Amino acid sequence: MQKVNSMCRWMVVLALTTMTASAVPVLSDRAERVGLAVYWELLLNLTKREVDVIQLLAQGRSNKDIARRLNITEGTAKTHVKSILTKLDAISRTEAVAVAHKRGLVHL
Secondary structure, three states: OHHHHHHHHHHHHHHHHOOOHHHOOOOOHHHHHHOHHHHHHHHHOOOHHHHHHHHHHHOOOOHHHHHHHHOOOHHHHHHHHHHHHHHOOOOOHHHHHHHHHHOOOOOO
């Protein structure tokens, strides 16, 4: 099953890298540094919990509230937020939500 998931992920990455320039959203400096395929792979690698966290961030929730809602510690919530910021190449929670929205990861 893991091989199938990996293969599907790379098929998506390949499809995204072959899109016309006008169909690809404006890319960050990170995309230029690491290459488009690797950049999209990072976006596809958000964990289920990180998706839960970004959805709560989109609602304007604090780390404390996120922790309470997901039954995790505040420190773990902060770690998830840091990971999301890195994966989405964002410098703030607001930017992470904006990037996630543009990528279809959250709906506002």
